[in-house]
Each structure stands twice: as structure tokens, then as C-alpha cells.
Amino acid sequence: MGFNALSVYIMWNYHEVAKGKFDYTTENKNLALFLQLAQKYGFYVLIRPGPYVCAEWDFGGLPARLLNINGIKLRANNAIYLAEVREYFASLVPILSPYLAVNSGPIVLLQI
Numbered sequence: 001m002g003f004n005a006l007s008v009y010i011m012w013n014y015h016e017v018a019k020g021k022f023d024y025t026t027e028n029k030n031l032a033l034f035l036q037l038a039q040k041y042g043f044y045v046l047i048r049p050g051p052y053v054c055a056e057w058d059f060g061g062l063p064a065r066l067l068n069i070n071g072i073k074l075r076a077n078n079a080i081y082l083a084e085v086r087e088y089f090a091s092l093v094p095i096l097s098p099y100l101a102v103n104s105g106p107i108v109l110l111q112i
Contacts, residue, residue, distance in 0.1 A: 005108075006038060010049040011061040011090050018086045020064060022091040028086040035099040039106040045099070049092055051075075 010031065017023050024031040036088055038045050053061035066072055072080040099105030 005044040005046060007046040008034075008048060009061065010047065010092065011053060011055040011057055011059070011063055012050050013059060015091075016063050016088065016102040020087060022088075024091075024095050026080075031095050032099075035096075035106060039099070043106055044101075044108045045106045046111065047096065047107050048111045049089070049096075049112070051088060072112065 001042065005089045012053060015022050015024055016030060023029050035045065049063045066074060066084060069080060072078060074081055099107045
């Protein structure tokens with residue numbers, strides 16, 4: 001059918017197995033392998049890591065543990081929330097960077 005691009009969510013609450021502990025390598029959580037396969041088969045990737053990704057996924061992809069943090073305001077310009085988001089994004093940078101188009105990878109767009 002001529003499709004050449006994949007639009008892919010990364011669910012924060014799926015990959016953070018405990019506070020600050022991220023799993024991007026086991027079974028169907030293997031993000032690098034997915035990107036390698038996309039590149040192998042000639043697909044462009046539009047990667048969408050959130051932090052909030054969609055209403056169809058449990059809590060929009062946010063970890064439920066965030067509800068237990070005093071003073072946090074979700075999906076807002078809130079220092080506590082933004083610190084949590086920075087930690088999540090920092091876990092993704094080493095995985096996604098090698099696959100960016102500027103590095104000859106398949107990722108041509110990153111939507112936050």
C-alpha cells in the first residue's frame with residue numbers, strides 16, 4: 001500500500017517498572033530492537049514519548065505513582081512534575097539518539 005512511516009507511542013508507565021528504573025530491553029519492551037527493525041525494513045519512525053500519550057492507554061501513559069507525590073500537578077508547568085518528566089526523558093535519550101535521522105537512523109520526528 002506504499003506506507004513508509006510508523007507513528008509510535010512510548011508509554012512511560014509501561015517502561016518504568018519502579019521509580020527511576022526503566023526497562024527498554026526485555027521482551028516486547030525492547031525499544032532499540034524495534035528501531036533497528038524499522039530501519040532494516042526501510043520505515044521512517046515518528047516517535048511519541050509523551051509524557052502523556054493518549055486517553056486510550058491507562059492513565060495516558062503516566063505512571064500511577066505520580067498521584068502519590070505531594071504538591072505535584074500533572075500535565076502542568078509544575079516543578080515537581082517537570083522533574084519527573086526530565087528523569088523519564090533522560091532515560092530515553094541514550095536509546096533514541098543513535099536512531100535519529102541526523103545520525104542516519106529512522107526517527108524523523110519526535111513529538112512531545
